Amino acid sequence: DQQVKQNSPSLSVQEGRISILNCDYTNSMFDYFLWYKKYPAEGPTFLISISSIKDKNEDGRFTVFLNKSAKHLSLHIVPSQPGDSAVYFCAATGSGTYKYIFGTGTRLKVLA
Amino acid sequence: KAGVTQTPRYLIKTRGQQVTLSCSPISGHRSVSWYQQTPGQGLQFLFEYFSETQRNKGNFPGRFSGRQFSNSRSEMNVSTLELGDSALYLCASSSQSGTNTEAFFGQGTRLTVV
Numbered sequence: 650d651q652q653v654k655q656n657s658p659s660l661s662v663q664e665g666r667i668s669i670l671n672c673d674y675t676n677s678m679f680d681y682f683l684w685y686k687k688y689p690a691e692g693p694t695f696l697i698s699i700s701s702i703k704d705k706n707e708d709g710r711f712t713v714f715l716n717k718s719a720k721h722l723s724l725h726i727v728p729s730q731p732g733d734s735a736v737y738f739c740a741a742t743g744s745g746t747y748k749y750i751f752g753t754g755t756r757l758k759v760l761a
Numbered sequence: 762k763a764g765v766t767q768t769p770r771y772l773i774k775t776r777g778q779q780v781t782l783s784c785s786p787i788s789g790h791r792s793v794s795w796y797q798q799t800p801g802q803g804l805q806f807l808f809e810y811f812s813e814t815q816r817n818k819g820n821f822p823g824r825f826s827g828r829q830f831s832n833s834r835s836e837m838n839v840s841t842l843e844l845g846d847s848a849l850y851l852c853a854s855s856s857q858s859g860t861n862t863e864a865f866f867g868q869g870t871r872l873t874v875v
Contacts, residue, residue: 659838659847680861681861683863690869690871691849691868691869692765692767692866692867692868692869693804693866695864695865698863738803740804742861744861746817747809747816747817748790748812748819749794749804749806750806751796751805752803
């Protein structure tokens with residue numbers, strides 16, 4: 650049972666344009682969501698997070714949007730840069746569970 | 762501030778053997794989690810420790826075990842290795858006692874079982 654889903658395995662975007670990565674979840678008990686970026690042979694790097702009491706969080710070029718009624722979150726990267734090319738994972742957690750549930754990742758390729 | 766350190770980085774073991782992986786969290790972090798990453802399954806939660814206590818365990822067989830020491834360093838052990846245990850094992854640490862905080866990952870240990 651995949652509680653966190655990233656339905657797009659890959660995405661290609663032109664440099665300078667917006668990248669939008671999507672994530673859906675099924676468990677209404679999740680109340681904290683995160684995005685990680687991963688390069689090959691490295692551990693995931695934390696990018697940005699959002700609590701369920703918010704619907705938007707911004708950090709520089711990265712913005713995460715949360716739509717609780719749709720159980721959907723998205724990561725916007727503006728403008729996209731070639732160095733953003735990596736696999737992006739969304740993750741979700743609920744209070745008291747002490748674990749993250751990860752999606753299967755979306756491979757982003759930013760074309761120069 | 763040093764990041765999460767995992768040792769060794771690479772490991773090759775034979776079926777039936779056992780293996781111990783080590784993780785040193787960021788200084789001051791008391792929560793340590795372990796995840797297994799495989800190409801088909803993504804990142805799967807193994808277990809989480811806080812102040813030497815296991816607070817949650819994922820859906821893995823009993824061959825997978827872990828522990829945390831008083832200095833917050835953690836080890837995970839896999840006994841009777843199977844070919845399917847080949848994966849990248851990731852350790853993450855966080856500063857808070859709860860889960861609504863970000864975790865920081867190490868570079869992982871790549872385990873290959875032959």
